Amino acid sequence: xxxxxxxxxxxxxxxxxxxxxxxxxxxxxxxxxxxxxxxxxxxxxxxxxxxxxxxxxxxxxxxxxxxxxxxxxxxxxxxxxxxxxxxxxxxxxxxxxxxxxxxxxxxxxxxxxxxxxxxxxxxxxxxxxxxxxxxxxxxxxxxxxxxxxxxxxxxxxxxxxxxxxxxxxxxxxxxxxxxxxxxxxxxxxxxxxxxxxxxxxxxxxxxxxxxxxxxxxxxxxxxxxxxxxxxxxxxxxxxxxxxxxxxxxxxxxxxxxxxxxxxxxxxxxxxxxxxxxxxxxxxxxxxxxxxxxxxxxxxxxxxxxxxxxxxxxxxxxxxxxxxxxxxxxxxxxxxxxxxxxxxxxxxxxxxxxxxxxxxxxxxxxxxxxxxxxxxxxxxxxxxxxxxxxxxxxxxxxxxxxxxxxxxxxxxxxxxxxxxxxxxxxxxxxxxxxxxxxxxxxxxxxxxxxxx
Amino acid sequence: xxxxxxxxxxxxxxxxxxxxxxxxxxxxxxxxxxxxxxxxxxxxxxxxxxxxxxxxxxxxxxxxxxxxxxxxxxxxxxxxxxxxxxxxxxxxxxxxxxxxxxxxxxxxxxxxxxxxxxxxxxxxxxxxxxxxxxxxxxxxxxxxxxxxxxxxxxxxxxxxxxxxxxxxxxxxxxxxxxxxxxxxxxxxxxxxxxxxxxxxxxxxxxxxxxxxxxxxxxxxxxxxxxxxxxxxxxxxxxxxxxxxxxxxxxxxxxxxxxxxxxxxxxxxxxxxxxxxxxxxxxxxxxxxxxxxxxxxxxxxxxxxxxxxxxxxxxxxxxxxx
Numbered sequence: 001x002x003x004x005x006x007x008x009x010x011x012x013x014x015x016x017x018x019x020x021x022x023x024x025x026x027x028x029x030x031x032x033x034x035x036x037x038x039x040x041x042x043x044x045x046x047x048x049x050x051x052x053x054x055x056x057x058x059x060x061x062x063x064x065x066x067x068x069x070x071x072x073x074x075x076x077x078x079x080x081x082x083x084x085x086x087x088x089x090x091x092x093x094x095x096x097x098x099x100x101x102x103x104x105x106x107x108x109x110x111x112x113x114x115x116x117x118x119x120x121x122x123x124x125x126x127x128x129x130x131x132x133x134x135x136x137x138x139x140x141x142x143x144x145x146x147x148x149x150x151x152x153x154x155x156x157x158x159x160x161x162x163x164x165x166x167x168x169x170x171x172x173x174x175x176x177x178x179x180x181x182x183x184x185x186x187x188x189x190x191x192x193x194x195x196x197x198x199x200x201x202x203x204x205x206x207x208x209x210x211x212x213x214x215x216x217x218x219x220x221x222x223x224x225x226x227x228x229x230x231x232x233x234x235x236x237x238x239x240x241x242x243x244x245x246x247x248x249x250x251x252x253x254x255x256x257x258x259x260x261x262x263x264x265x266x267x268x269x270x271x272x273x274x275x276x277x278x279x280x281x282x283x284x285x286x287x288x289x290x291x292x293x294x295x296x297x298x299x300x301x302x303x304x305x306x307x308x309x310x311x312x313x314x315x316x317x318x319x320x321x322x323x324x325x326x327x328x329x330x331x332x333x334x335x336x337x338x339x340x341x342x343x344x345x346x347x348x349x350x351x352x353x354x355x356x357x358x359x360x361x362x363x364x365x366x367x368x369x370x371x372x373x374x375x376x377x378x379x380x381x382x383x384x385x386x387x388x389x390x391x392x393x394x395x396x397x398x399x400x401x402x403x404x405x406x407x408x409x410x411x412x413x414x415x416x417x418x419x420x421x422x423x424x425x426x427x428x429x430x431x432x433x434x435x436x437x438x439x440x441x442x443x444x445x446x447x448x449x450x451x
Numbered sequence: 452x453x454x455x456x457x458x459x460x461x462x463x464x465x466x467x468x469x470x471x472x473x474x475x476x477x478x479x480x481x482x483x484x485x486x487x488x489x490x491x492x493x494x495x496x497x498x499x500x501x502x503x504x505x506x507x508x509x510x511x512x513x514x515x516x517x518x519x520x521x522x523x524x525x526x527x528x529x530x531x532x533x534x535x536x537x538x539x540x541x542x543x544x545x546x547x548x549x550x551x552x553x554x555x556x557x558x559x560x561x562x563x564x565x566x567x568x569x570x571x572x573x574x575x576x577x578x579x580x581x582x583x584x585x586x587x588x589x590x591x592x593x594x595x596x597x598x599x600x601x602x603x604x605x606x607x608x609x610x611x612x613x614x615x616x617x618x619x620x621x622x623x624x625x626x627x628x629x630x631x632x633x634x635x636x637x638x639x640x641x642x643x644x645x646x647x648x649x650x651x652x653x654x655x656x657x658x659x660x661x662x663x664x665x666x667x668x669x670x671x672x673x674x675x676x677x678x679x680x681x682x683x684x685x686x687x688x689x690x691x692x693x694x695x696x697x698x699x700x701x702x703x704x705x706x707x708x709x710x711x712x713x714x715x716x717x718x719x720x721x722x723x724x725x726x727x728x729x730x731x732x733x734x735x736x737x738x739x740x741x742x743x744x745x746x747x748x749x750x751x752x753x754x755x756x757x758x759x760x761x762x763x764x765x766x767x768x769x770x771x772x
Contacts (some may be wrong), residue, residue, distance in 0.1 A: 038602070038605060040606060041607070043703065356644060356645075357613065370648060371648060377665035378667075400621070400622075422639070423645045423648055428626065450622060
């Protein structure tokens, strides 16, 4: 039995392709030529490398986003943009390898040997971005830096040293270099910059960028808490200085320390591979996957070992069911760890990421991997980086996707709305995210283009 | 009283799927199946004609006695019920089509007969995903996104590697997963939203933009590549556009050479009838199979759970049930 088929008129290529290449070609039958004349466009060569990009979002009036037109519009028609709710591209001169967000300011650094390798933007009332000379007077420094401005580090060999990492706290910042140690700038009223405390020192407009001494070996990682600093040496030892009223320095007392002192407690003899802090609680991950914590425990962050509200000496935290811990991230009231299988565990107080019903927990709770994109089509998606802001979390997966959750302080989550997010939500970043830095009310993400 | 034709029709009521070849409009498929079924239904041996008793005037053999008509009862067949008078028993039957396939595509097309059309409505309303295999080719861009369209632009594709394609697919999948969450009408601040997100149940109710719930590359040989997609609320033109956009993301161009639907809800290519099997006997058997599998499924779970199966882990759960 034959039933009629609709005969498809084969569409044919026009020979006059050079003239116009839009769909104004008539669809009349013409013989189709496979090797037809016509330009072949090449958009990208074989050796194209992905372009590095930086994205910022959050509260912009402090200048921490580094986009001056958000604060001071450059055209009469534009209005100031107080909250940038979705990722916005920040044009940088060099490829940025490290970024840190403090309380209202950010530092971005490139691992280049050129003269300018460190830029700062945002609040500068305590010279946490160094001395930023004003246009009109060379003795005055800007209180708010609206654009990424170079920070002049007093390096001995400025064209040989590279900046490895930056860290920012409430009003101070630390810069780690590969050959010249750690530099600190900003507020030193509690000794967090690692230098002697001067009474009634005026920090605004200060030129002091101090090269911290007193390290036995080379420092490989720095972390800034609210008013204290932590340093990790290559031998796995942790040193701390700064405010200790909550025991966050871990030195066994609740006093101020104005120079780095090695922490003891359960960490003596342990090789630490990562340290993390942002508020008043501090965490360290050892090379064999154990977690140690000290400092504030008012929000049950260290409740697995103590009922007290503070610990001033590091204690080992026995975590049931977490496996080998690879990374830890500490926020203001909450804690997150990442194990070697790419699973994320959270505990503490606040929006933890398991819905509005779970607002506090003293034992680690795992976040289901289906929320990070694991599905039947992609059974092996794993989280590779975990970061904490003051009251939110960020996780980067191995596919380059960024997930955020927590309190949406002034739009810091970057999800396009100002509502709090109770479970991990994707942030639409045009590119693959490599790393992210979380602050109180803004975030900086380093990404690379897809191709 | 049920005639053999009506009994046969009852056996034909239900859902089944056919393999629609490309180049054919779906309406032609539906019409030819309806014609085949009608032919067989009307070819069933008809009931013998009922007889009725009528009082007929006997023709008087004798010519005398003209008065006094003698009527005699005779059993005559009821001619009004003869098929040549009343027409065939079935003039047309309701054959409905599920999710449509345009002329360029091929694959599983779900059809329903008689009472099965009501189930078709339910199929439309539940959130059923469909699986497609898309064949694409790099190097050309056309005006209707297929390889038979008018060429708009040609470009190089030597820089494309499987790794770059995977990255672009991951980005597209991320965007679609986010769209899934955005189109669901659940309040994101509730615990219920979290529970549903964990199980993968968040999704649009009813009409929405097309969303690809799964996307992966199963074959890559430049310039050709084959993608497997799982989608909701899609049209085939949208899928061709997706192939075109993948070409653009890779800084080149791509056209779609073929679309094949491999699964529509719970009907797979395995159960699809090919052209030579579009006969009433094969269709009856397919419908019987559908009814038996439905009964088996009803024992293990309820119709609400079917929604969950169809949206999230489709094939694994089906194979296990």
